[in-house]
Amino acid sequence: MEVKTWTYDEFPDFTEEIEDAVRLTTSGNEVGVSYHHDVKYAEVNGISLHLQILNPFTRNDPDKVYPCIVYVQGSAWMEQDVYGSCTLLGKLAAKGYVIAVVQYRHSGIAAFPAQVQDARNAIRYIRIHAGDYHIDQDNIFVGGSSSGGQVAMFCGIVKEGDEMDATLYPGVSAEVKGILDYYGAVSMLEEDGFPSTLNHHLPDSPEGMVMGHSNLRERTELREKATVECYITHKLDIPPVIIFHGTKDRTVNVSQSVSLYKKLKACGKNVRLYLLEGADHGGAEFWTEEVCNIVDNFIKTLSWPVPGH
Template sequence: MDDDAVTSWVEPREVPREEFPASTWEPQGMRTLEADARPRHGTATLGVEYAEKSGRTLHLQIIQPSRQVAEVPGSESRLPLVVFVQGSAWLEQALGVSLLPLADFAERGYVVAIVEYRPSFVAPFPAQVRDAKTAIRFLRAHADDYGIDAERVAMWGDSSGGHTTVLTYLTEDDPEYSDEPTDEPLGVSCYVDYYAPTDISRMNQEPSTMDHVSPGSPEGLLIGGHAVLESAELVAPTVAMNHIRPDRDLKPLLIVHGDKDRLVPFQQSALLYEALVEAGQPVDLYRLKGADHGGPAVWAEPVMDLVDGFIRSHLPATAG
């Protein structure tokens, strides 16, 4: 180190940003822009391990919005949690498929966690429901780590993730569908179902581009690689309507489904809606006219306004 470097040495010390001195260097020809430090993006914490099951590590992708990221570390900024189950025909999930639209949704004032479940070829039904419940309990237990208000939780899923969401909704306190003691409550206030299968034995009663009944179909694999129409005992527990009981008060449910869905026929949501209405349960069904299975239509602003409004109207009020 030469003499000039030694004489200009500045001892490192922790200084708040507001008190840190600006550099005085002024290279000839330099141009200057004013810095705008207002947060525009949240953060995504990827690959958070929440459980080890069937020899697999299961993960969460957790999105925190910019308004929370901007808070002073250690502050008591808590936001409601939305637990989202990504559809995948119950196979291996591509957990980034809905990451960007969900990041936009998080900016409305939510922490969003995308759940990985065990694929059906590793563990058939009801493993996916049990995994979702484990994930919810993990997130509530680790609320401090992610700025979550553990008393304000909603669940949302699409396609097979919608099926997992609906079955979680219908079996909240059923020990058969939980890997944890059911006296440890889920604490979910409301549920959103995007175009979920609800009766896998009736998937081909309307036009579809898929085989839904052979042993190798997504539905066949869900029940362990069996022919759907020849396996009534295995199919029965997967059928949402079989879990509706009029003597039990369910949480509010919002259903959204396109009427030109080529993979999961609209009839599947109609069946669930009619059964819940008949049982006197709180449910809303919205048909997306002309919409296919997922895609841009389900993330359009009016639909996001609908989902946001539904969730907010059913979350408990914040303390104080």
Template sequence: MEEPFYTYDEFPENLSAEAGMKVIYGKDEMGITCRPDVVYAVKDGMELHLRAMLPTVLNASRRYPTIFHIQGSAWLQQNLNSHMGDFSPLVKAGYAVILIEYRYAPAHRFPCQVEDGKTAVRYVMDHLDEFPVDPHNLFLSGDSSGGHTAMMMAATWNTMEFDAEKTPLPALNGGIDLYGSVNCLTMNDAPSAYDHMAAHSAASNYLGFCPPDDPAECQRRMPFFYIHEDTVLPPLLLMHGSKDRTVPFTQSLELYRHLKAMGKTAEFYKVKNADHGGNVFYCRATLEVILDFLNRHLA
């Protein structure tokens, strides 16, 4: 017997009724598929991976707006599992989330992380047959050191700086910076649990020197100094905890003031009493803000 082939729409529904049988009228909500990691590049002998969380619906040909997220790690080795569960509401709302692994300090310092982020986005754009990504609705996101990397990527997106391939990148719809450091030179100007100018600090480990030892080179590694009036920049969303002991709240405040002065589109939210990350940044209130920002900037 030849096995028949049916599409979902063609397959006949069973309409049987039975006493005592109950019926659930389910909504066609998004499911979530977590893809196996994909190697997007090998650099300096290190395999670099993408981890994709994708919406699943009955329409297999559908493409989704996509968030490329840089997981924070103090620029050390990332744990890509850190926020996978936290991203679930975004995926169920119809957004693909692709986590990007980068080369990490101290073996790999600036600008490796920025270059790797751009390489990863290009890889996905070159493999759209493998990823259900909508190339016209792309967002960058990052938390902590990942916020720094995402903002460096956004600020230099339309230039050839810190770009290993130097081929055109797709347009961005927006960027999200969650409690990222943007100007290491001013991190000690606000209360903090750390001395960010010390030789053992995360910033010094990433830069390869203490920030005050070479202010000009430090500026070259900070997104703040790449945003000018003529910089092409997508709309940005900044969120930072008011009691962040690791990256001072003033880092995002400083960036927001600069963005406004340069005439850029930006939204800034102080997350009341939040420390450096944590569950508060993935509660309903903050996720609603993030989803609203994403939805308003779809093409």
């Protein structure tokens, strides 16, 4: 065989019959997932912020573009483990989605709405660099879990130039086609909203810390400021929302998602709620084939046609 720079098409297939060898058929459309780690998307007040990017790929179509889910990893608004969810998120990536896991400024260094501002700037970065990661910039979604679910919801509510928006990329849109809320900590109004947080609403509680280390038992206006449903009105333009929550969530009461769902429905918004029976705060139940297919179908109904998708 000649040694040269072969193209895939011209390279000869090995056809010799080998005794006891088993030949397995491949199509070239099998989806793999590559990982781009610690991609810097912003620097705010000397703090570098990064993305973990999961990229689907196939042999037959290496230049294919995909919708993107910008995913905010939850952490009770404290420092995140942005690597921990990558293996589970890979299940969605393998269905044909670029996943960009967002690192935000945590409550130890920045109060709300810094986390929302960071996520929106991550969306803008993704839109600018769509070509680098085979992303269809017209089909970007935002999602998140727990505190990240709250941040994702606010990403869809905030408008360009709002008080909660602080763009690092002027002229670049942070709009998304839909929102994926996994057991989001979307309300600070309820007294039992965080069933296992004994110091709930006090300055050293997770929610108190992210609201400026404030005593939320005495600051109703701050509780409302960080509660998604307080912003929902008939006039509000918000992308379609899909919500997943476990019925035995000991960390974020499922009533938070139910209340948000009812408010969105009452205001005529496009929203779906899935209650996972017996599920706690996260876990493998949220990444089954059934749940991932629900997400896949949700996104496909909202995406403009993407070639080959």
